[in-house]
Amino acid sequence: MTIKGVLFDFSGTLFRIEPARDWLRAALDARGSALPEAELAGYAERLAAAGALPGGSSPQRMPPGLAGLWKTRDESAERHRAAYTGLARQVELPDPGLYDALYERHMRPAAWRPYPDAAEVLRTLRERGVGIAVVSNIGWDPRPVFRAHGLDAWVDGYALSYEHGVQKPDVRLFRVACDALGTAPGDVLMVGDDKVADGGAANLGCAVHFVDHLPVAERPAGLRPVLGLIE
Template identity: 65%
Template sequence: MFDFSGTLLRIESTEDWLGAGLAATGIRLSDEEFRATVGRLTEYGALPGGSAPRRMPAHLEALWAERDVSAGQHRAAYGGLALAAGLPEPEPELAQALYDRHMSPAAWRPYPDTGPTLRELRRRGVPVAVVSNIGWDLRPIFRTHGLDELVDAYVLSYELGVQKPDPLIFRTACERLGLPPAEVLMVGDDRTADGGAAALGCPVHFVDHLPVDRRPHGLTPLLDLLG
């Protein structure tokens, strides 16, 4: 079992994300305004898959805690954070463009060893599931990057109605792989969410959630662990 964001693929930088949103809406900012907006978006953790919020508005706390349970909650949580951070006018239009951008394949890059690792697992006959806390369908991302044929099952929180670390999401993945939990390794970057698989009896291996160019070999050691 693999987590998605920060494990197999990484979202673009906040700078690139905002730049794409501005281009899509035709909004122009000065360099100073651009840098300031990037700083606020980063502080509020408004980029899905990016850094965690350092500031959380009180009215979004409950929504944030269960943001990955449904598509509506995910959109409302991240859209709310973007608006709370303060966007240039027209705010709703840019908030929509930013949310749409993060779901596009162009916004995601696989880690350098993602493809080679998944291909080697396929060669060895090891089945693979992607288990993600997410509010939208990530399958097009995998298809665009040529990885979909290397994944046997997708277990997505918004489709199941529960999010990691709930044992149900890991149990569902094990069932779809046709294996008992003790024989399924969970690989992720979040010690709380992904570490929840241990309660089910799954071994767990953690990788660092780093930019793509700073983690070229984070997944390669798995091949030695699996023998």
Template identity: 70%
Template structure:
């Protein structure tokens, strides 16, 4: 193997909890909710699937079904899909739906998995090229920079910048070309068997991790290093 491609959410990083997401947005606007109301609203937002990178929607409303399917193909579609889900939940101020969306794009909303720096650093030391391939609607580079991981990444291939979503093999092909690696000598690491598994159609090897909370997955990425020996 000459290169490894990584998914972002659930693979290298994990989004904060829905409760922390809502609490942070409220604090930023000076809005308050009582303890029981805060907990109930957070649960409703989680069921709606309004937090990008969080739990998927229990049900996608019919009026959002079309945009939901292509949400990662542009920044506008991504925002429309997730604020649309958020608006299924009543909030103290309608403006909070956009505040919530904006918060999830901040570095503070994300935590790297405990072994992410170790694994990426080891790959860099071994001369293995690293790419990040993500279905996403915004630029995640600031998250990597804020957590000190950007120095290990040689290329970012983000769906919204190409108008293509995983599992479309073209997104993986773009990543391999950016790294100068042949698909047959490239490993894709992700948490979504459908989306990330699309790399196999291009000829890449694929390895899956569990998108567990950070505290519950301390060494989930380390097996990648064994696969490259």
């Protein structure tokens, strides 16, 4: 198999969201307020357990009223915001304005960190003439994140669920990405961290490679095996 194009997932694959404590602290700062460190840590822990941080951990308990919304949260910007602010509201915060502030914070480039080898892998693929697209289940535009961290120059296209009203593992989103590269699915490798969502690319005929969804510091070279798969 000759790989002519590589599709990458966004969150947990190329980038990782900041820890919940930093997320909450930044939202507080944006509103000109603060909490004692012990209180901040407690609220952050409860928000993380609720699954309120996009790109973070899944909800430990899904409120019945949000279950249907959660399943299709990435099909539109409105559903994505409603799902995550709804989960955040399961935690009673001291400032009601924090729920929207938290959602706004997670979309800022400063809230995301690229994995240490992301730039190296993308650059090397481009040097080898391999097309690159990002395929993400998401409710907002991550292009500014790529630009802010200097990775956008190596990305040829984006297939974002909220822009097409369809989310992985539906093969239609992977087809959008392959078409953007002008490459047949049989010549494409999908790289992601979710065996269900990203694994759906196999149903279109793409090869699939999985990476571990770990904190940035714990996965310094998780993407480099991709280069070996291209050779």
